[in-house]
Amino acid sequence: MNNFIFQNPTKLVFGKGQIAKLTELLPDNINLMLTFGGGSVTKNGVYDQVKEALKGRNFIEFWGIEPNPRVETLRKAVKMGKENNINYLLAVGGGSVLDGTKLIAAGIATDTEPWEIVKGGVAKEQIPFASVMTVPATGSEMNGAAVISREETQEKYGFFGTYPQFSILDPEVTYSLSPYQIACGLADAFTHVLEQYMTTPGQSRLMDRWAEGVLLSVKEIAPGIKHNPHDYDLMSDYMLSATLALNDFIRMGITQDWATHQIGHELTALHGITHGHSLAIAMPGTLRILKEQKKGKLLQYGERIFNITEGTEDERVEKAIEMTEQFYRSLGLTTRLSEEGIGMDTIETIASRFNDRGDAFGENSNVTGDVTREILISCL
Amino acid sequence: MNNFIFQNPTKLVFGKGQIAKLTELLPDNINLMLTFGGGSVTKNGVYDQVKEALKGRNFIEFWGIEPNPRVETLRKAVKMGKENNINYLLAVGGGSVLDGTKLIAAGIATDTEPWEIVKGGVAKEQIPFASVMTVPATGSEMNGAAVISREETQEKYGFFGTYPQFSILDPEVTYSLSPYQIACGLADAFTHVLEQYMTTPGQSRLMDRWAEGVLLSVKEIAPGIKHNPHDYDLMSDYMLSATLALNDFIRMGITQDWATHQIGHELTALHGITHGHSLAIAMPGTLRILKEQKKGKLLQYGERIFNITEGTEDERVEKAIEMTEQFYRSLGLTTRLSEEGIGMDTIETIASRFNDRGDAFGENSNVTGDVTREILISCL
Numbered sequence: 001m002n003n004f005i006f007q008n009p010t011k012l013v014f015g016k017g018q019i020a021k022l023t024e025l026l027p028d029n030i031n032l033m034l035t036f037g038g039g040s041v042t043k044n045g046v047y048d049q050v051k052e053a054l055k056g057r058n059f060i061e062f063w064g065i066e067p068n069p070r071v072e073t074l075r076k077a078v079k080m081g082k083e084n085n086i087n088y089l090l091a092v093g094g095g096s097v098l099d100g101t102k103l104i105a106a107g108i109a110t111d112t113e114p115w116e117i118v119k120g121g122v123a124k125e126q127i128p129f130a131s132v133m134t135v136p137a138t139g140s141e142m143n144g145a146a147v148i149s150r151e152e153t154q155e156k157y158g159f160f161g162t163y164p165q166f167s168i169l170d171p172e173v174t175y176s177l178s179p180y181q182i183a184c185g186l187a188d189a190f191t192h193v194l195e196q197y198m199t200t201p202g203q204s205r206l207m208d209r210w211a212e213g214v215l216l217s218v219k220e221i222a223p224g225i226k227h228n229p230h231d232y233d234l235m236s237d238y239m240l241s242a243t244l245a246l247n248d249f250i251r252m253g254i255t256q257d258w259a260t261h262q263i264g265h266e267l268t269a270l271h272g273i274t275h276g277h278s279l280a281i282a283m284p285g286t287l288r289i290l291k292e293q294k295k296g297k298l299l300q301y302g303e304r305i306f307n308i309t310e311g312t313e314d315e316r317v318e319k320a321i322e323m324t325e326q327f328y329r330s331l332g333l334t335t336r337l338s339e340e341g342i343g344m345d346t347i348e349t350i351a352s353r354f355n356d357r358g359d360a361f362g363e364n365s366n367v368t369g370d371v372t373r374e375i376l377i378s379c380l
Numbered sequence: 381m382n383n384f385i386f387q388n389p390t391k392l393v394f395g396k397g398q399i400a401k402l403t404e405l406l407p408d409n410i411n412l413m414l415t416f417g418g419g420s421v422t423k424n425g426v427y428d429q430v431k432e433a434l435k436g437r438n439f440i441e442f443w444g445i446e447p448n449p450r451v452e453t454l455r456k457a458v459k460m461g462k463e464n465n466i467n468y469l470l471a472v473g474g475g476s477v478l479d480g481t482k483l484i485a486a487g488i489a490t491d492t493e494p495w496e497i498v499k500g501g502v503a504k505e506q507i508p509f510a511s512v513m514t515v516p517a518t519g520s521e522m523n524g525a526a527v528i529s530r531e532e533t534q535e536k537y538g539f540f541g542t543y544p545q546f547s548i549l550d551p552e553v554t555y556s557l558s559p560y561q562i563a564c565g566l567a568d569a570f571t572h573v574l575e576q577y578m579t580t581p582g583q584s585r586l587m588d589r590w591a592e593g594v595l596l597s598v599k600e601i602a603p604g605i606k607h608n609p610h611d612y613d614l615m616s617d618y619m620l621s622a623t624l625a626l627n628d629f630i631r632m633g634i635t636q637d638w639a640t641h642q643i644g645h646e647l648t649a650l651h652g653i654t655h656g657h658s659l660a661i662a663m664p665g666t667l668r669i670l671k672e673q674k675k676g677k678l679l680q681y682g683e684r685i686f687n688i689t690e691g692t693e694d695e696r697v698e699k700a701i702e703m704t705e706q707f708y709r710s711l712g713l714t715t716r717l718s719e720e721g722i723g724m725d726t727i728e729t730i731a732s733r734f735n736d737r738g739d740a741f742g743e744n745s746n747v748t749g750d751v752t753r754e755i756l757i758s759c760l
Contacts, residue, residue: 001613001620004395007389009389013385014381015381202613204620213589216585217586233381237381237585240633244586249629
């Protein structure tokens with residue numbers, strides 16, 4: 001096990017009716033701005049619940065943070081926040097609204113241009129912020145990361161260092177999600193775990209078991225959710241799995257990968273493919289091309305997640321990769337670029353971009369533009 | 381899944397050589413008191429490492445916090461802290477030193493008599509404190525709980541609400557532990573998980589998996605540690621398992637039990653049996669007497685932890701309980717009261733104490749004095 005430092009200060013407030021706790025969770029005497037996406041919260045009742053809980057408090061509202069939040073939009077929110085002396089933010093929405101709010105919080109706290117904060121990689125200061133989540137997906141509700149897009153340059157990067165003060169997760173608010181949103185969320189949670197798990201084996205028995213615990217939970221609940229997306233227990237497991245998949249709990253003292261995310265971000269930036277869906281396409285490709293490097297963990301994963309115990313090692317590795325792709329397909333997602341009308345042009349664009357920048361992603365820093373080309377060709 | 385609120389603010393600083401980070405982890409301009417046990421830290425090199433890391437800082441030292449820390453001792457530390465305007469504590473030792481330090485921190489912060497704080501159940505105020513751990517065992521390094529004994533009345537109670545600012549865990553400092561200390565630590569971690577896991581089944585797939593992940597890890601490392609207690613990776617897994625067994629991570633949204641701990645505390649209070657060892661005796665008894673109530677979870681546990689898949693349900697339940705006792709014995713611990721020279725007198729004392737107070741412990745509040753008598757008779 002490697003040395004590590006772990007700290008996650010976020011308060012998780014989970015369950016039915018917890019939005020009503022909002023006003024007691026927020027400090028008194030704050031200048032509050034609420035941040036929202038495109039308006040789905042007005043349809044699923046969350047906006048009304050939040051307004052009810054905040055009765056008697058003053059706040060302003062910023063609307064319009066889009067999926068894959070754009071710095072161009074967030075700059076406007078930073079400006080509005082500064083003009084109104086805002087010193088506390090409450091994100092009401094999904095992972096994109098919260099990710100965007102993290103940059104707004106950092107932008108309000110400094111004079112640094114927001115895109116420079118993103119490029120800097122770590123936000124050094126931010127005003128406090130919290131969230132009411134409507135979509136379980138990104139783990140953003142309990143981690144320090146945010147991913148921001150820049151439309152002008154079709155770029156998408158993550159930055160770190162920004163934990164919410166608290167996040168309210170009420171599984172009942174997920175009942176209004178579309179089957180596609182749910183599928184993408186499940187794919188996202190599953191892939192988040194794989195990025196932290198599918199590395200050198202034998203680093204930590206316990207982190208392996210916890211990662212596998214999330215994978216098994218997501219795999220077990222997926223079929224039930226598909227047929228009954230209003231089952232409270234299933235949606236609770238889903239919402240909590242999504243949070244625990246990416247809140248630092250399963251990556252203590254171990255190496256990580258994240259090459260698939262880098263590739264997925266490009267598919268999103270260039271073609272607008274939803275984040276979780278982009279991962280469902282890229283992850284099986286990463287496993288196919290890096291199967292020798294990841295052999296030890298693929299064998300363990302195959303056995304513990306899919307009960308693959310028969311055949312040669314190579315056969316079991318192939319089967320584990322095949323079952324991974326089948327799992328994503330079972331959610332109702334496509335897993336091939338051709339199914340999304342994406343071909344060699346895009347592959348070459350991404351490969352060139354990585355090669356030009358000298359990028360080399362993944363646990364062993366060997367996923368270059370050329371390796372990415374191989375990965376994406378295997379996804380055609 | 382039940383509604384829950386989770387927050388754990390403690391910073392975990394884990395790995396080789398991390399004690400050297402001490403001075404940068406502590407705030408500047410504090411009045412610091414270090415707290416210790418009986419002196420083992422002077423033999424295992426930890427005291428020297430701490431002194432080296434604190435070079436240039438002023439601090440005072442309080443020595444002599446005993447195993448199962450006594451309020452009588454801790455009152456002296458509170459007095460010393462108040463007289464010296466201490467506003468930060470650093471516990472250097474095992475779970476008992478840290479538990480005692482939690483009460484010292486609460487005692488210094490208020491005028492309330494320390495035993496009244498314990499009896500109150502929750503510390504409302506405390507001065508900040510941190511720890512350098514030498515024994516993985518209790519989870520106290522990353523939770524808000526402490527268990528304190530009162531010699532005058534042979535009582536032992538827990539109180540809550542006191543999280544360390546940070547805890548430094550260096551697996552190398554465990555190399556000097558005795559085989560008995562290690563065995564008790566492993567039993568302690570294993571039982572901490574069972575107290576949170578062996579309840580109504582089907583509350584949370586994910587919490588089940590994570591609890592099982594700790595159980596499997598402890599079970600896997602135990603034989604290796606017995607034969608090679610200086611294996612860094614094994615001791616890392618052990619130390620981290622002990623922390624994650626009781627830092628709130630595996631009990632989100634679920635019911636808990638803790639009847640075994642109440643019974644174990646009595647064995648410790650009356651006979652001085654080491655905490656982990658007392659649990660190794662009491663837990664199999666609790667399972668034997670409550671096997672109908674815990675049947676569903678015992679079947680799941682038997683299958684997932686001990687691969688028990690053959691036989692009738694009743695046979696599998698019996699086998700799971702038998703394997704649990706065997707696991708404790710495999711650590712080198714006795715599991716029967718008679719092996720420790722304890723007989724019916726003690727059993728009646730404990731049963732009367734619980735009955736007189738009207739105690740009813742466990743998930744279903746049905747472990748009364750009379751049920752405890754049955755449990756302990758089954759442990760003779």
